[in-house]
Amino acid sequence: AYEVAWIPTISFGVSTEAPVPGGAWWAVGTTAALLALQAWTGATPGKRTVGIVVVHDTTGRPAGLVRTVLRSVAHILDALLYIGFLRP
Incomplete structure (x- = not known):
């Protein structure tokens, strides 16, 4: 929050129209x-x-980029479809 909402006259020198860093x-x-x-x-x-x-389960080395991305996609699908919540 850029300003205190319950005291509208106090502004901390930050404009609400300024873009938020990051994005x-x-x-x-x-x-x-x-x-x-x-x-x-x-x-x-x-x-x-x-x-x-x-x-990696057979080599014991880091999983690699393809497996890591597929693992992240599986986590997203799991969260969207509630598979991980329903399976147990």
């Missing part, structure tokens, strides 16, 4: 960076913090 390109870039990081190192910063690594 769609920031989200796309961050997603691409996290996918690449997981594909080549096996972990995003959050996974690295708790000690989780995504690896």
